[in-house]
Structures are given as C-alpha cells and as structure tokens.
Amino acid sequence: MLALLSLIWFSHLCKNVDRIENRRPVIGGFVAKDLGWRWVFWIMAIFKGILTIVTFFFLTESHHPTIQRKRAKDTDMVLNKEVPKVGQVLFRALMRPMRMLIHSPIVTGLSLYLALIYGYLYLLFTTFSTVFTEQYGFGIDILGLAFLGVEIGCIAALAVLSWLSDWLQDRLTKKYGESKPEYRLLPIVLGIPLLPIGLFVYGWTVEYEVHWIVPIIFTGFSGAGLIFSFLSTQIYMIDAFTTYAVSALAATSVIRSIVGGCLPISGLPLYSDLGYGWGNSLLGFVAIVVSIAPLLFWRYGEALRKKYDVQFDE
Incomplete structure (x- = not known):
C-alpha cells in the first residue's frame, strides 16, 4: 500500500518508508538470533503502531464526496444529497x-x-x-x-x-x-x-x-x-x-x-x-x-x- 501511495501522493516520503519496510527480512535473522524470535514481532508491532499514529494525524482526506460535504458544511452550502x-x-x-x-x-x-x-x-x-x-x-x-x-x-x-x-x-x-x-x-x-x-x-x-x-x-x-x-x-x-x-x-x-x-x-x-x-x-x-x-x-x-x-x- 505504501508503494501505491508513493505513486499517487507523496513519493519522496513513502519510498523511504517502503525501503525501511523491505529491510525487515534482512534484519530479522539478526534480531531472532540475538534477541529471540518474539522480538521480530515486537519490533514490527512498534513500527506499525508509530506509523498508524502518524497516518491518523497527517494523512489528509482523499475521498471526493467526503471533501465536498465538508466544504459545503464549512461554507453553509446545501448539497442536494442525503448524508447516508x-x-x-x-x-x-x-x-x-x-x-x-x-x-x-x-x-x-x-x-x-x-x-x-x-x-x-x-x-x-x-x-x-x-x-x-x-x-x-x-x-x-x-x-x-x-x-x-x-x-x-x-x-x-x-x-x-x-x-x-x-x-x-x-x-x-x-x-x-x-x-x-x-x-x-x-x-x-x-x-x-x-x-x-x-x-x-x-x-x-x-x-x-x-x-x-x-x-x-x-x-x-x-x-x-x-x-x-x-x-x-x-x-x-x-x-x-x-x-x-x-x-x-x-x-x-x-x-x-x-x-x-x-x-x-x-x-x-x-x-x-x-x-x-x-x-x-x-x-x-x-x-x-x-x-x-x-x-x-x-x-x-x-x-x-x-x-x-x-x-x-x-
């Protein structure tokens, strides 16, 4: 998904994140040997948790009907569509x-x-x-x-x-x-x-x-x-x-x-x-x-x- 987003919105940022994700198998063996196999999953969970928080706060809305309704609400416009x-x-x-x-x-x-x-x-x-x-x-x-x-x-x-x-x-x-x-x-x-x-x-x-x-x-x-x-x-x-x-x-x-x-x-x-x-x-x-x-x-x-x-x- 990150690779797809990199082509659509912010390629310079997501390419770097995607490279980090692709290195997980490379470092996984060293982590498993030195820290134990459980830490392979702990590190992934920590990384995904941080990424989820960053995405929640900084990834902007891209769904056009939602953006249209928000703009209409902000400008007190009335759209001829019922909100589902x-x-x-x-x-x-x-x-x-x-x-x-x-x-x-x-x-x-x-x-x-x-x-x-x-x-x-x-x-x-x-x-x-x-x-x-x-x-x-x-x-x-x-x-x-x-x-x-x-x-x-x-x-x-x-x-x-x-x-x-x-x-x-x-x-x-x-x-x-x-x-x-x-x-x-x-x-x-x-x-x-x-x-x-x-x-x-x-x-x-x-x-x-x-x-x-x-x-x-x-x-x-x-x-x-x-x-x-x-x-x-x-x-x-x-x-x-x-x-x-x-x-x-x-x-x-x-x-x-x-x-x-x-x-x-x-x-x-x-x-x-x-x-x-x-x-x-x-x-x-x-x-x-x-x-x-x-x-x-x-x-x-x-x-x-x-x-x-x-x-x-x-």
Whole structure:
C-alpha cells in the first residue's frame, strides 16, 4: 500500500518508508538470533503502531464526496444529497467490491492476475529459508540477506515506474488527443518478461548450486517484474473506476490475500516433487500464460468498461 501511495501522493516520503519496510527480512535473522524470535514481532508491532499514529494525524482526506460535504458544511452550502447513515455506508462498503467482482470482467480478470503474482511473491518468501539453508548452508543470522535481491529489484522498478507511468500517460494523451486509463497498463510490458526470467534462472541455478549471488540477483528480476505488474494494474484500476476505485482495489485485495495465503503452502511440496529447477520453471510458464490478461485489458479495456458499467446507483 505504501508503494501505491508513493505513486499517487507523496513519493519522496513513502519510498523511504517502503525501503525501511523491505529491510525487515534482512534484519530479522539478526534480531531472532540475538534477541529471540518474539522480538521480530515486537519490533514490527512498534513500527506499525508509530506509523498508524502518524497516518491518523497527517494523512489528509482523499475521498471526493467526503471533501465536498465538508466544504459545503464549512461554507453553509446545501448539497442536494442525503448524508447516508453509518449502517448504509458500511453495507455498501462491504457489498460494492463483491458486486464489482461479479459484474466487471476487468475487476475479475485483474484480481485473479494480481492474486497469482502476489502468491508468487509469498511463495518465494516462505521457501527462501529452506532453499538457502539446504542448498547454500546459510545460518539464521544471514538468511535474511537472501531477500536483498527482491528488495533491490522492487526499489529499482518503483523508481522507474514512478516516472514512466506519468510520462507514458502524458505522451500518449498528447499523441491521441485524449487520456485513457488503459495507458497505465503499458509499463507491464517491462514486467512480463522479467518475472518468468527471474523464476527460470533462480530455479535452475539453485538446482545446480551455482554461487548464491546468482539466484539472489535473479530474484531481483522477479521482484522488479512483480512491481511493474502489480502497481501498473492498481494505478489502472484507480483511473478506470474513479469514484469506486477503492471498492475495485478492495475486491482485488480479497482475492489476492486468499491466494497469497494459500499458494505458498504448495511451495515446498512443489520443489520436493519437481525439484527447484522444474518447480520454478512451472511457475514461470504459468506466469507467461496469465500475462496475456493485462495485455487484453490494454487492448479491449475501454470497450469492456463501457459495456459493463459498474458506476451503479445505490
């Protein structure tokens, strides 16, 4: 979420916070060895608590209808809209994402796509400990260093994407005379090859116990591919669904959280049956197949948005 906010509101601040968060796996091993595993969770709880307090006091309102009502109240204006009751707001907030998931092919398709790549990320994270201890003899203290490749890849992709997304949007808008949300999907073209390349090389170099730096470097390729795909898709949904963007993102969050929690369970059995080489190759082949989804929405997204209008009245 911090990475997404960095592209929308205050990139110079959130990028730094995101880097701090990404270093948690790196320092986690040293904390667990010196202070005990419980302190890994205590440190995260303290950090999140501070961040929650800072967010509560300093993050400004971004929901346009709420801002409009507040301005009207401050200036004694009367809006021709009835203020909904709390129960109505909660019911709509719960039901609208599900309705969008059912009625919008864009939300459904991209939710499944994001769920898969999100699941890949956590499959890698949950198997790093086994892979690098068994294949390379990493101890608990330095095990977190295996996450540096993903971290560096994510940071590099975030730096490129924060500039590239707006640059492409402005350039294509000037070229074709109109702004379209689908322009936001173009950076995925960079991410599509990076993810499977990273998985292929990571898997086979681990299989043959090539020097540990090589698989770590190529996990960075996968990390960069994940960021290009993940954030480009979310930014597209924000532009495509405007007022209901939060509901669209909530729908994707539900699906990807389910898959992100379940898919990693298959990681070790997959490697046990197929080995690290073919196991990760299978993941790479699936990634290539599903990558057609965002390309289809780049080509036909505008037509689908018009045909399946989810800007329903409630």
